[in-house]
Amino acid sequence: MIDRLTDNRGLDSFDYRFLALVMAILGIGVLSIHSVTHSQQTGLAPYYIKQIAWILMGSAAFVFMLVSDYHRIARMAYPLYGVVLLMLAFVLLEGRTSKGAQRWIALGPFSFQPSEFAKLVLILVLAHYYSKTPRVGWLQRVIMPGMLMFPGLVLILKQPDLGSGLSFVAVYAAMLLMVGVRSKALGVILLLVVMLFPFAWEGVWGSLHDYQRQRIMAFVDPDYDPGGKGYHALQSRIAIGSGELMGKGLYGGTQSQLKFLPEGHTDFVFAVYAEEWGFLGVLLLLVLFVALIWLSLEIASKAKDQLGALLAAGIVAMLCFCVVVNIGMTAGMFPIVGIPLPLMSYGGSATIMTMASLGLLLNVKRRRLSLFY
Amino acid sequence: MATSSTHESELGELQRRLMLLRVGLLLVVGLLAVRLWHLQIREGPYYRDLSENNRTRSVLLEPARGLIYDRHGVLLANNVPSFSLYVTLEDVKDREGLVQNLADLLGLDPAMIRKKLAVRGSKMLPKKIKDRLTLRDATVIESHRLDLPGVMIQVESQRNYPGGMAAAHLLGYVGEISPEQLEKPEFADLHQGSVVGQYGVEKSFDRHVRGQAGQKSVEVDALGHEKRTVLVDKPLAGNDLYLTIDIKLQKVAEELLGEESGAIVALDPTSGDVLAMASRPGFDPNIMSRELTPKQWVEIVQDERRPLNNRASQGQYPPGSTFKVPMAVAALESNTMSPSSSVLCTGGYQFGKRIYHDWKATGHGYVDLHKALIQSCDVYFYTIGQRMGIDTMAEYAKDFGLGHETGIELPSERVGSIPSTAWKLKVKKEAWLPGETISAAIGQGYVTVTPLQMASMIGTVANDGVSYRPRLVQAIMDRTTGNLQEMPAVARGKAHAKPETFRIIKEALAAVVTEGTATRAKSSIVTIGGKTGTAQVAALGKEKKAEKDIPKKFRDHAWFVAFAPVEAPKIAVAVLAEHMGHGGSAAAPLAKEVIETYMKLLSQEPAVVPQS
Numbered sequence: 001m002i003d004r005l006t007d008n009r010g011l012d013s014f015d016y017r018f019l020a021l022v023m024a025i026l027g028i029g030v031l032s033i034h035s036v037t038h039s040q041q042t043g044l045a046p047y048y049i050k051q052i053a054w055i056l057m058g059s060a061a062f063v064f065m066l067v068s069d070y071h072r073i074a075r076m077a078y079p080l081y082g083v084v085l086l087m088l089a090f091v092l093l094e095g096r097t098s099k100g101a102q103r104w105i106a107l108g109p110f111s112f113q114p115s116e117f118a119k120l121v122l123i124l125v126l127a128h129y130y131s132k133t134p135r136v137g138w139l140q141r142v143i144m145p146g147m148l149m150f151p152g153l154v155l156i157l158k159q160p161d162l163g164s165g166l167s168f169v170a171v172y173a174a175m176l177l178m179v180g181v182r183s184k185a186l187g188v189i190l191l192l193v194v195m196l197f198p199f200a201w202e203g204v205w206g207s208l209h210d211y212q213r214q215r216i217m218a219f220v221d222p223d224y225d226p227g228g229k230g231y232h233a234l235q236s237r238i239a240i241g242s243g244e245l246m247g248k249g250l251y252g253g254t255q256s257q258l259k260f261l262p263e264g265h266t267d268f269v270f271a272v273y274a275e276e277w278g279f280l281g282v283l284l285l286l287v288l289f290v291a292l293i294w295l296s297l298e299i300a301s302k303a304k305d306q307l308g309a310l311l312a313a314g315i316v317a318m319l320c321f322c323v324v325v326n327i328g329m330t331a332g333m334f335p336i337v338g339i340p341l342p343l344m345s346y347g348g349s350a351t352i353m354t355m356a357s358l359g360l361l362l363n364v365k366r367r368r369l370s371l372f373y
Numbered sequence: 374m375a376t377s378s379t380h381e382s383e384l385g386e387l388q389r390r391l392m393l394l395r396v397g398l399l400l401v402v403g404l405l406a407v408r409l410w411h412l413q414i415r416e417g418p419y420y421r422d423l424s425e426n427n428r429t430r431s432v433l434l435e436p437a438r439g440l441i442y443d444r445h446g447v448l449l450a451n452n453v454p455s456f457s458l459y460v461t462l463e464d465v466k467d468r469e470g471l472v473q474n475l476a477d478l479l480g481l482d483p484a485m486i487r488k489k490l491a492v493r494g495s496k497m498l499p500k501k502i503k504d505r506l507t508l509r510d511a512t513v514i515e516s517h518r519l520d521l522p523g524v525m526i527q528v529e530s531q532r533n534y535p536g537g538m539a540a541a542h543l544l545g546y547v548g549e550i551s552p553e554q555l556e557k558p559e560f561a562d563l564h565q566g567s568v569v570g571q572y573g574v575e576k577s578f579d580r581h582v583r584g585q586a587g588q589k590s591v592e593v594d595a596l597g598h599e600k601r602t603v604l605v606d607k608p609l610a611g612n613d614l615y616l617t618i619d620i621k622l623q624k625v626a627e628e629l630l631g632e633e634s635g636a637i638v639a640l641d642p643t644s645g646d647v648l649a650m651a652s653r654p655g656f657d658p659n660i661m662s663r664e665l666t667p668k669q670w671v672e673i674v675q676d677e678r679r680p681l682n683n684r685a686s687q688g689q690y691p692p693g694s695t696f697k698v699p700m701a702v703a704a705l706e707s708n709t710m711s712p713s714s715s716v717l718c719t720g721g722y723q724f725g726k727r728i729y730h731d732w733k734a735t736g737h738g739y740v741d742l743h744k745a746l747i748q749s750c751d752v753y754f755y756t757i758g759q760r761m762g763i764d765t766m767a768e769y770a771k772d773f774g775l776g777h778e779t780g781i782e783l784p785s786e787r788v789g790s791i792p793s794t795a796w797k798l799k800v801k802k803e804a805w806l807p808g809e810t811i812s813a814a815i816g817q818g819y820v821t822v823t824p825l826q827m828a829s830m831i832g833t834v835a836n837d838g839v840s841y842r843p844r845l846v847q848a849i850m851d852r853t854t855g856n857l858q859e860m861p862a863v864a865r866g867k868a869h870a871k872p873e874t875f876r877i878i879k880e881a882l883a884a885v886v887t888e889g890t891a892t893r894a895k896s897s898i899v900t901i902g903g904k905t906g907t908a909q910v911a912a913l914g915k916e917k918k919a920e921k922d923i924p925k926k927f928r929d930h931a932w933f934v935a936f937a938p939v940e941a942p943k944i945a946v947a948v949l950a951e952h953m954g955h956g957g958s959a960a961a962p963l964a965k966e967v968i969e970t971y972m973k974l975l976s977q978e979p980a981v982v983p984q985s
Binding site: 177245302332 | 383384388391393394395397398399401405408409410412413414416418420421423424425592
């Protein structure tokens with residue numbers, strides 16, 4: 001493995017800027033997790049230590065996805081998808097229940113969330129499909145990929161996991177935008193729909209009565225707002241807003257330190273960060289994310305072949321979607337759905353999956369100079 | 374390579390479309406940045422404020438009320454620790470669930486809890502639900518703490534009266550401030566749940582005894598559980614009161630009344646100090662200071678014997694023959710009678726068609742003022758009353774403090790009534806009838822007084838006309854500075870009579886005890902002067918019934934007013950025993966007991982005002 005990693009013949013140079021950005025965001029994540037959980041009693045080890053362990057495991061996945069040729073990985077797409085569907089089905093039947101939703105498979109002391117891996121596998125499946133299939137009509141362009149996505153989507157929504165479900169749809173929509181729709185105008189509309197979904201949602205959502213929202217949310221996501229009406233959203237807004245320009249300093253976030261902010265180390269880690277580091281810190285983080293996504297888009301646009309470009313585009317789209325929706329929901333722009341902030345939220349499955357995706361991205365970059373064989 | 378070129382063109386198209394993603398990304402991140410700028414910069418101070426409130430809770434620290442002592446430093450009211458239950462609504466997620474939980478755990482009425490929670494006020498401030506929790510209940514709450522977010526047990530001081538029922542009317546009791554009281558400016562710095570004096574000295578000196586509440590800011594977590602204290606503003610304990618009463622004398626007076634209704638007031642005529650002020654039936658201020666159930670409250674309020682009524686300062690009774698004391702002064706001072714001129718008493722006094730009877734049907738023969746007082750001759754006073762007229766009588770009665778407030782520092786003092794022609798026009802809207810003057814002359818008819826007024830009146834006579842406002846508190850000890858503020862005796866004025874008049878009257882009053890109607894008040898250790906009174910409650914028919922045949926509630930009230938020693942008075946006493954019949958038999962012995970007790974106490978321990 002080391003040989004293959006250091007053997008640069010026919011490969012592009014390793015992108016250290018990319019790695020630096022990833023490590024910076026991971027570091028901020030660990031720091032925020034430590035800040036919010038350092039006073040909590042945990043069983044095995046403190047959350048931040050566990051998160052570092054996840055990052056180490058994610059690094060292994062990152063390296064694995066980097067060194068093996070993405071063409072070979074993509075050829076495994078359908079079997080992998082089959083495995084993911086089986087796991088999703090298994091979760092529904094046997095999975096560990098937490099907060100009213102079944103999302104986890106227990107593996108000894110760890111639990112494992114198949115829906116996270118399903119996202120990456122979906123990207124592989126769709127990229128593989130589009131790169132192999134002549135796209136002549138609607139059937140091949142839109143319907144077939146939709147059919148591919150559908151069973152996974154249904155199983156995820158059944159858990160229920162609205163956040164992962166939305167990510168699923170977002171990946172599909174991004175792929176459609178790249179290759180699935182022929183007209184540029186339609187593409188733009190689709191893009192706007194995907195990108196502005198959170199904001200549009202707020203418009204529609206905001207016009208509903210509270211009880212209507214609650215009924216809808218209780219239907220699709222019982223996890224939503226367990227503490228009371230708007231409690232999460234309000235506490236999160238207070239956390240972010242009270243950070244003001246300079247923030248309250250590390251460990252100084254009263255909202256998160258005093259547990260007013262629920263899920264401070266997972267889905268609401270951004271609020272913890274924003275409270276402690278203020279608007280300046282928030283701008284820095286946004287710049288880091290934009291830079292990372294920008295480099296990823298660069299990779300997609302310089303990819304040697306469609307499979308590489310599609311993989312890169314899908315990963316970028318997923319990353320984008322998760323970042324925007326997570327920050328958007330913590331900032332109270334749209335209802336709370338369980339989407340973690342990539343590279344920052346605590347969680348094994350998501351961290352490993354995101355790092356594996358980034359490994360795959362770099363894989364595409366590395367091989368842009370190599371010949372097919 | 375057609376497929377390859379298609380592939381190439383499709384790849385080119387795909388990669389051109391990535392431009393859309395870039396534009397979209399910048400657009401969306403821009404929107405996020407604007408939103409975050411709005412939250413953190415534009416609305417930042419607002420959210421900062423919210424977050425401060427979110428994490429801190431203000432807990433009011435109730436002050437300990439000042440202690441109350443008697444004139445010798447015997448403790449009459451103190452504080453004992455007690456557990457109070459508070460709920461902070463801000464931390465309560467499921468209000469109804471909490472109400473049910475608390476009701477189940479403590480066996481309380483859910484409606485009561487709901488009512489307490491519904492009291493207006495900040496959600497951030499804890500609301501008091503119950504005080505005087507038992508140790509068991511407090512333990513139950515503490516052990517269920519995690520299931521009861523927002524619930525807090527606070528150790529507070531609870532008012533305690535070690536003497537039980539002793540001096541209850543005088544001390545009064547405390548209670549939670551009422552919504553009506555909260556509206557008043559004098560309670561401006563108080564809040565729901567504050568304990569204030571509701572009766573007695575506790576009420577009239579509440580301002581001094583109350584102290585000042587402190588505040589503790591604590592940081593709490595989302596469950597409302599205290600994490601640490603941010604700031605403490607310690608409460609200031611209330612000031613201590615040193616009363617003028619002697620609790621030993623007070624207890625003797627109360628025991629003398631026993632189960633009967635009545636009042637005994639003992640004053641120091643030279644200063645106005647209230648030495649004892651007993652009213653029966655009584656109550657236990659410890660119970661009254663607790664939260665009473667509505668049933669208990671109704672029972673107490675509807676008790677026909679009205680135990681909450683302080684008969685000494687609020688009971689208004691016809692003074693009967695005790696009224697003859699100021700009337701005698703009036704007769705001499707208005708030159709209606711000279712001390713030596715006599716009136717013939719044949720047992721009745723005819724005015725118009727009506728005959729006003731003397732208590733002694735056979736009559737007293739020729740009586741002068743001295744003899745009239747000793748034997749309590751009614752005809753003599755009918756005669757002088759008729760000669761003076763009601764307005765002159767009223768003028769002198771008022772000169773001795775009757776008909777207006779004595780100014781004692783107790784809530785809701787009553788004034789009784791001293792009729793005059795103007796009074797009747799004003800109050801009854803009728804003209805004065807001459808016959809009414811005759812009843813008034815012996816303290817019947819429209820004349821009513823309180824026992825406190827009568828004690829003050831006889832004290833004024835004993836003190837040769839100089840009167841003081843009855844004083845209950847001799848000193849207030851400031852807890853913070855340690856300063857002792859003495860409350861001076863307040864002279865209230867002087868009854869307008871010559872010293873000679875007082876000498877004559879006092880001589881007669883001494884003879885009342887030695888040879889007159891009050892021989893049962895005669896003491897072997899001290900000279901006592903006094904006057905009996907028997908206040909008619911209901912006009913009975915012509916034929917005299919034996920007292921035991923009359924239903925108790927129609928029997929006469931027994932009065933006795935006295936002072937001692939006659940030569941240099943140190944104590945003035947008024948005894949009123951409701952429905953006990955003749956003053957000479959029912960009231961005079963009680964006064965004698967009180968006076969003798971006081972004289973003995975005086976020789977044992979002189980009053981001590983504590984040193985600061």
